[in-house]
Amino acid sequence: ATATVAPSGTTLTDVFISVKTTRHYHYSRLPAILTTWFQLAKNQTWFFTDKDDAVFQTKTNGHMINTNCSSSHNRKALCCKMSVEFDKFLESGKKWFCHFDDDNYVNVPRLVKLLDDYDPREDWYLGKPSIRAPLEIVNREGNPPSKKSLKIRFWFATGGAGFCLSRALALKMMPVASGGKFISIGDKIRLPDDVTMGYIIEHLLKKPLTVVEQFHSHLEPMKFLHKETFHDQISFSFSKNAKDEWNIVKIDGFDLKYDPKRFKSIHCYLFPYFSYCPRR
Ligand code: UDP
Ligand code: MN
Numbered sequence: 001a002t003a004t005v006a007p008s009g010t011t012l013t014d015v016f017i018s019v020k021t022t023r024h025y026h027y028s029r030l031p032a033i034l035t036t037w038f039q040l041a042k043n044q045t046w047f048f049t050d051k052d053d054a055v056f057q058t059k060t061n062g063h064m065i066n067t068n069c070s071s072s073h074n075r076k077a078l079c080c081k082m083s084v085e086f087d088k089f090l091e092s093g094k095k096w097f098c099h100f101d102d103d104n105y106v107n108v109p110r111l112v113k114l115l116d117d118y119d120p121r122e123d124w125y126l127g128k129p130s131i132r133a134p135l136e137i138v139n140r141e142g143n144p145p146s147k148k149s150l151k152i153r154f155w156f157a158t159g160g161a162g163f164c165l166s167r168a169l170a171l172k173m174m175p176v177a178s179g180g181k182f183i184s185i186g187d188k189i190r191l192p193d194d195v196t197m198g199y200i201i202e203h204l205l206k207k208p209l210t211v212v213e214q215f216h217s218h219l220e221p222m223k224f225l226h227k228e229t230f231h232d233q234i235s236f237s238f239s240k241n242a243k244d245e246w247n248i249v250k251i252d253g254f255d256l257k258y259d260p261k262r263f264k265s266i267h268c269y270l271f272p273y274f275s276y277c278p279r280r
Contacts, residue, residue: 010116014095017044018085021102023051023071029102034059036267040108046088048081079186082193086182090170095120098164103218105236105263107270114212114234115164123207124166127157128215135195140188155209156198161217162235172205223250230269238262
């Protein structure tokens with residue numbers, strides 16, 4: 001008997017993973033990614049930065065992209081990077097675009113499993129908001145000064161938790177967001193890159209965000225994630241607050257000094273066969 005071909009199952013090769021970074025963080029943040037989850041998605045993951053860096057170009061097998069955006073942490077610079085990430089995804093021809101920050105640990109097989117539940121030929125905006133109600137802003141567009149400006153409400157997926165867009169949705173966004181137009185929209189609404197993404201998708205295109213609880217940013221307390229659920233989580237993060245206290249995943253593993261962000265400990269918990277993981 002002849003085997004039937006599964007209808008469009010999603011595999012890792014269908015995914016374009018972008019990681020936003022900056023010249024200031026190459027040495028402090030990229031090594032933890034490169035030794036852990038990057039190893040599981042070397043050909044799919046691209047780093048979007050603001051400087052040519054020969055050292056990291058080698059370490060990533062040529063996967064550093066200099067966006068030529070400014071290296072400051074302002075809205076314009078961040079929207080500029082997101083704009084380049086989006087354009088590179090369109091160019092790649094892949095079925096899914098997933099964005100992460102450089103302080104995210106990405107559970108690669110779980111991400112692929114998530115995407116496999118959705119059809120990239122349909123419009124999908126997958127991610128997690130960090131606010132409890134939709135964002136409400138005063139709509140500047142199309143209101144003559146005489147008319148009272150109207151409030152608009154929309155959800156957006158927190159960039160620092162990661163989010164994904166299907167190719168079908170990205171194609172619909174093209175007329176308003178490709179070729180640098182993403183930056184113009186960010187300029188118009190004067191809000192950060194992830195909010196601009198939500199504005200374009202939810203407000204301009206009227207496509208709803210699908211909330212996926214398994215994306216996590218450091219706006220959540222990482223210690224509340226239980227290790228029994230790690231296999232099911234898509235992303236993790238870390239941060240240090242003003243009082244120098246770390247917000248990190250609570251997991252046994254490597255010494256805090258050697259693995260302060262817990263990426264190696266998470267990675268060995270999920271993938272114990274890695275060469276540097278303690279033999280059990
Ligand atoms: N980032 C950037 N340029 C900067 C500062 C930060 O592109 O000047 C990136 C950084 O690499 C990360 C994201 O923006 O991917 C968020 O930065 P960070 O974690 O430092 O700040 P947060 O907004 O999470 O507090
Ligand atoms: Mn961060």
